[in-house]
Amino acid sequence: MIEPMVIAANLRKxxxxxxxxxxxxxDVSFAALPGELVVISGGRGAGKTTLLNQVGGLDRPDSGEVTIAGRRITDLSEGDLLQLRRKEIGYVFPSFGLIPVLTAAENVGVPLRLTNTPVDERDxxxxxxxxxxxxxxxxDRSPYELSEDQRQRIAIARALANRPRLLIADEPTGxxxxxxxRRIMELLRTLTLTEDVTALVTTADPALVGYADRVLTLRDGVLSSPRQTWAEPREAS
Structure with missing residues (x-):
């Protein structure tokens, strides 16, 4: 039996x-398997961003536990959480978050600089x-020379720079x-396979849920989907 990459158990915030x-x-509980693309759907105020913040270690739940690759992150110190976020988790946000004075390539390379990756390997x-x-x-283009679609692609590339095992994308198409x-969701679908990464993606757009291996729905902070209904991740065609 495949062990889940992510387990969230009875989260309350x-x-x-x-x-x-x-x-x-x-009381939110779910699990995500290695290589699985899980879409968390729900309207504004449903709790999607709050859930991702707990799973990704950006915030701590009031109660409940999060385990990533067998490691219970809710017990980690702030220093250990920082290292986990740098090495094991990639983040994508709706605002892109690119550094304006850096080129596209330099933006992608930022996480590799933070982990002191050798220059040749980084390039x-x-x-x-x-x-x-x-x-x-x-x-060599600056962020202002790119379309919004291209900026998000650069942000996704940056999130994958350190080969994380978990990719967290909060409303990446917002x-x-x-x-x-649709292009961004197709890209995320492909990257879960080529990069061997588990992806948690939030969206309020029902037209995008078809790209997921599994869909979880949040309404007013309550997960309405069954807790353990995952399927085996898709294989690359």
Whole structure:
């Protein structure tokens, strides 16, 4: 039996708004297998970003546990969490987050610099990733010279630079028009196979859920899908 890459167990998270407590996650549990693309769907305020923040170690749940590759990250110190995020998890956000003064290639290489990857190895990996996302001929362009679709492709390449085992993409198509959104989801679908990475992707667009191996639905912080209904990851054709 394949061991899950991600296990979230009974996650609860609440925030204070003045005297009022707002519960963002209510007893959320799920698992994701290695190489699986899991789409977490739901409308605005459903708790999607909050859930990704707990799973990715950007925030801690009020209760519950998260395990990544057999390691319970909710028990880690801040220093150990930082190392985990740098080496094991790649993040993609709707705002792209590219550094304006760096070229596309330099942006992709930032995580490799943070882990002190040798220059030759770093340059080879950057070139490989730019080719994978279809932007090898845009390596020297600045972010402002790229379309929004291209910026997100660069952001995805950067997220994969250190060969993470988990890719977390929070509304990666949120700023894109329909055709570009489909291209990004097709790219994520391909990369889970070629890069051997597990991907958790949130979206509010029901037209995009068909790219997933499995879909989980959040409504008001409650996971409405069954907890353990995953299928075997698809094989590359």
């Amino acid at each position: 609440a925030y204070r708004q003045g005297p009022r407590e707002v519960v963002a996650l209510r 080879k990996r950057v070139e490989e990733l730019l080719t994978l996302v279809g932007l090898a001929d845009h390596a 700023r894109l028009e329909a055709r570009s959104s």
